[in-house]
Amino acid sequence: MPPSRENITMPIKQSQSTLEEIEKITLKHYESNAESFWLGTKDHDVSQNVNAFLQALPNDRVLDILDFGCGPGRDLLVFKQMGHRPTGLDGSQAFCEMAQKHSACPVLNQQFLNLDLGEACFDGIFANASMFHIPGQELPGVLTACHRALRPGGVLFSSNPRGEAEGWQGERYGNYMEFEQSKVCLERAGFNVLHHYYRPEGKPQNQQPWLAIVCQS
Secondary structure (H helix, E strand, O other): OOOOOOOOOOOOOOOHHHHHHHHHHHHHHHHHOHHHHHHHHOOOOOHHHHHHHHHOOOOOOOOEEEEEOOOOOHHHHHHHHOOOEEEEEEOOHHHHHHHHHHHOOOEEEOOOOOOOOOOOOEEEEEEEOOHHHOOHHHHHHHHHHHHHHEEEEEEEEEEEEOOOEEEEEOOEEEEEOOHHHHHHHHHHOOOEEEEEEEEOOOOOHHHOOEEEEEEEO
């Protein structure tokens, strides 16, 4: 049986079969809604996140960037137009095809729980609205793989909806953490947290559901 899709907190320790169902159901949701997702997000202004990411990286050379959870390719195209060498990664085949079409960049079709990123391949990893789909017990392994894939001094940017819960919201699984818990996970994977902020910009913190973190390998 697939895990419950109710909006509830899930236990921390989950079986391999449950983890596979989590990924399967979440990816199926995106596969089924790929076109509407593109139409609903293609004009989102994430320039604050892009700028925070790039400001932590050298500005005197072309950068190799991994867009982790690239979706249909909006941010891939932004990085390419800035003169960098972005590569996309997404677990959804539909998103990978759309990302290649929209950006003409290489895109890796890899599920987050089965990554093969290599070692010292990228200057930066941009994970905008993607890592919160990783179950808590699997996050350390994913962050370690990202740390290994970065060159010395490389930067990981992540932006996720914040909170203190893990479970289903409709047909999407989410792991919601506040800054202190996120910081512990990142540091255990070998990252040094440089700074963080909340979004949307200019609102009281209780009206800022997004947590963005910039850290260095």
